[in-house]
Amino acid sequence: MDLTAREIDIATPTPTVILHTADAEELGAHPLDRLRIEQAERTYTGVVETTTELVEEGVLAVTSRLGHVTGPVTVSLAPKPRSVAHIRTKLEDHELEQSDLQQLVRDIDRNRLTDVELGAYVAALHANGLSHEETRHLTQAMTDIGERLDWSESVVADKHSIGGVAGNRVTPIIVPIVAAAGVTIPKTSSRAITSPAGTADTMAVFCDVEFTTDEVREVVEETGGCLVWGGGVELSPVDDKIIRAENPLSVDPPGQVIASVLSKKKSAGSNRVLIDIPYGEHAKVTSLVAARDLAEDFRLVAEHLDIDIACTITRGGQPIGEGIGPILEARDVLAVLDGGGPLELRLKSVRLADILFDLCDVDADATELLDSGAALEKFREIVAAQGGDPDVARDDLRPGERRHVVTAGRDGIVLSIQNRTISQVARRAGAPRDAGAGIRLHCREGDAVEAEDELFTVYAEKAGKLTEAVEYNAGVEAVRIGDPDEALIERR
């Protein structure tokens, strides 16, 4: 069928074409079918949506994602991408071949799948999982797409934390400790999606975090490390597209997690990788058994990618550190690098760094590097290389001026501090968008408290956000206080 193409300014994630219902009927095309669009020597494929209003008969509206196409075009029905058959295979719990997974990753990368198909892909992985071999092939396929970093050093370190624990900002402490020992550590991190801060959000308090691959290379060659946002370097661009479909379903299939993490590490040129798996009632991984399974899966896949891996299983039942939110966490980071700071944050960072040294066969001591000031000096170097102020002091980092102190309200002991709920309060206060917003905890689980004792302070930059957070907090129980005998959990 011959139509006249017209561009339309809608930013759909899939390359969409909109045609009049009458033309669609004539073609036998239904919504979400694919259309092959030919013009001169070029061929495009678009996903069909139909309308009786937006365009008249004879016109094909083309969204920007498809490309710049205007004027006469010839259109015909195109077959479904082969990936759709692979998604069905996985839904039917059969094993996918290496070439199937390559095809899937390629089709996702090129935005060839519709949302219905992406939803089914994520659903299939959640329902039937991936074998080690499939995970390995998926990881390799995701590594092969996007940019790569290569290093002359034979040992390149990296680390990753499975999320879900509030605070827990160990990365900006570990990276300078490791780099201070002369080990290359090109660390990319994410921004918050559902949490009050990601490592990239916290680092953005100190310096720029968005760099090209070439700029990252320069920073690392100069300082031995970096602390940048992964989204800027596109080491595994498919990942963001998969996450977009995982979020609405709140699923996070382990095979996909492993492939996403390890493909980024492999693309970053790292070969000694520490994976921290915090587990606890309100963390992403909720049981010790699940944490151990995940660690084993990571190990098996990493082996095939020539990555030496160490997994740590850590307590994730409550937040680590006092601050939650970009600036409040940045203050904790600087305090620990300066020899003080929240004890658990320091202990966890030191322990993980030492395990990474062990994995890299490097004779170094994290406590020494921290106490000597070498790590702080390295951190300031990295901040400077990333365009920040190397002389930044803790008092320069000001949390929001609007504050509300939450007190215990009764005598008792702190039974639990729930990661998810406390994160929600911090987000309502404005984090991560308002860098100064968040929470500062004044208690730990097991603390004995009296009614007037302060449990935590809510910080906000805007009065409205503070009100929103305080109102939300009144309806939840982010910090649960109970009688000492409730430490038995429950009496039934």
Place this chain on the structure above:
Amino acid sequence: MDLTAREIDIATPTPTVILHTADAEELGAHPLDRLRIEQAERTYTGVVETTTELVEEGVLAVTSRLGHVTGPVTVSLAPKPRSVAHIRTKLEDHELEQSDLQQLVRDIDRNRLTDVELGAYVAALHANGLSHEETRHLTQAMTDIGERLDWSESVVADKHSIGGVAGNRVTPIIVPIVAAAGVTIPKTSSRAITSPAGTADTMAVFCDVEFTTDEVREVVEETGGCLVWGGGVELSPVDDKIIRAENPLSVDPPGQVIASVLSKKKSAGSNRVLIDIPYGEHAKVTSLVAARDLAEDFRLVAEHLDIDIACTITRGGQPIGEGIGPILEARDVLAVLDGGGPLELRLKSVRLADILFDLCDVDADATELLDSGAALEKFREIVAAQGGDPDVARDDLRPGERRHVVTAGRDGIVLSIQNRTISQVARRAGAPRDAGAGIRLHCREGDAVEAEDELFTVYAEKAGKLTEAVEYNAGVEAVRIGDPDEALIERR
């Protein structure tokens, strides 16, 4: 956050709102998140898409599906619909409660699910299936939505064929036979989605098929039967929305099929239902075992809905009847009603009608009703009641003028006539959009043919379509001719 709403003319299936990336960040909203939109006393929920071009900061573009909203609005993040948790439950292979399925059906009906979520729903059903109890609850939930028909008669008949067999236009023959015996049969049918004609497309050759529920009631009260398009009466409006997500994935989960079919029958007020399940290599149901399982599942669910059911398992390995495409099938229908026509089409119609009589405890004989002309007379009555010409003759129904005869090309026997391939040829010739387009078969499986014998004629209304169909046909083997000893299927 306060924004100014502006309507935007995009016909998205979900109620979508588009906001500037900066506003989305401020809100903490990601693509596919839900936004609660408040204006005066009303509250709306929209699915988020972001843009840096289409709207400026401070503006919320609202698509027509959401409603008419302009001017100042207050927006905030809304929680995911509860259905999303139910989809996850099914993905994890747990049983869904009645209330879960009610919620799912309600959310789908109100367009509350995004395509990612709809894809996951269909995927979950394909991966893990539905128990009989779940299927029953789903059927009931789908019945409760949409319009209902009620009849004063205690016995109301109906029939449904699981698709996939080309031709097979038994319904316009069975309905008048049954109605001629004085049994009420309010039949709604579908239009073609991937086939060259649905029953509604064939009936549209004779008369109108799009009626409101009230009009359908009038036709049935006048004639005892009807042959209308189901999409017009909205007996199970959720069905179309689910089909939209099933199509791109080419899946058709049995539990969903049963719920879709039986909810429509229940809403149509029918309590004696015949389900025909054709099986064969190229039909929807490919094995006898699968056909029997499906029949048993239909039976168990129907029992709980107070529907007396009979399932027939019939051969579906090759097309039934000679014509494929609306007018070509309409000619077959009229020929059978007139006492002649393709033998298999007549035999199948008679057999199914007799089983339906048995199910209805009615002492009637289909052959007699056909041979006496009573069925033809009833058919003409229904056609008249639906606004068509009751005196229509077979010669009034003219297939397309552009024709191409396909010959055997070699001596041998007809080994197979593939439903799917022959349907594709007919669709490329223009069916169902061009009513006169399609195929007329001149052979049956097992026929001995000589090289110059005609296998089938391709009909088209437009020369370009004929060329397209003929070219497509040259590359496939819709009718396979082989040596007699190839009847052994294969020698290896």
